[in-house]
Amino acid sequence: MKRTQKKKHPKICFAASSGGHYEELMTLKPLMEKYPCFILTEKTSYIDKASGRNTFFVLQINRREVLFPVKFTGVALKSLYLFIKERPDVVISTGVLATIPICLIAKLFRKKLIYIESIAKVTDATLSGKLLYRYADQFYVQWESMISIFPKAIFMGGVF
Numbered sequence: 630m631k632r633t634q635k636k637k638h639p640k641i642c643f644a645a646s647s648g649g650h651y652e653e654l655m656t657l658k659p660l661m662e663k664y665p666c667f668i669l670t671e672k673t674s675y676i677d678k679a680s681g682r683n684t685f686f687v688l689q690i691n692r693r694e695v696l697f698p699v700k701f702t703g704v705a706l707k708s709l710y711l712f713i714k715e716r717p718d719v720v721i722s723t724g725v726l727a728t729i730p731i732c733l734i735a736k737l738f739r740k741k742l743i744y745i746e747s748i749a750k751v752t753d754a755t756l757s758g759k760l761l762y763r764y765a766d767q768f769y770v771q772w773e774s775m776i777s778i779f780p781k782a783i784f785m786g787g788v789f
Contacts, residue, residue: 639718641666642711642735644728647673647689653723653748656788660721667715669708671727685711687727705730712738719743724757736764745769746779748787754778 641664645654651670660666661682672686687704690697708730720735721743722728735742744765746758751772754762762768762779770782 638664639741640664640716642669642715642717642720642731643667644669644720644722644731646725646727647671649749650723650725650728650747653745653788654721657721667711667717669711669728669731683715690727692726701726701730705734709734721745722761723747724761725755726757729757729760732761733764741766743767743769745785745788746771746775746782748772750775 641660643654643657643661643666645651647670654668654670661668667683667685669685669687671689673689687707688700690700690704694700704727712731712734717735717740719741720732722732723745724747732742732744742761742765744758744761744767746769747755748771750758751774754775758768758779762782768779768782769785770776770779771785771787773784776782776784
């Protein structure tokens with residue numbers, strides 16, 4: 630008698646900085662309910678909409694801050710620690726800055742990266758999008774006009 634092996638669902642890291650990027654990420658709750666996952670986001674005073682989910686926080690960073698290099702390094706180290714601890718198979722990110730380390734770490738470990746460019750971007754790209762476009766296994770845009778900026782992107786319409 631053949632033993633059938635139970636198919637293992639991929640573990641997903643959902644990553645977004647705070648504010649609108651996090652709100653866009655939360656529209657993916659149906660996926661969060663279907664697959665084993667965890668969330669990586671910035672620590673802020675906002676209400677956590679991922680209640681009941683395994684959520685990890687990194688520092689909120691701004692590239693114009695004097696201490697940006699130090700804070701970004703801290704976010705990168707914490708992201709590496711969380712990646713090794715949680716071992717995701719896929720990272721899905723809506724950006725931006727604080728999520729770059731976990732996205733690049735995923736690629737370093739040969740895992741899948743899915744990036745969703747912000748719905749706020751209609752005619753120009755986020756800096757994170759410009760960087761991660763070359764590494765993403767799937768890159769989604771929410772406006773058809775963005776295909777001219779990211780020719781290999783997949784137009785998906787709005788996530789809202």
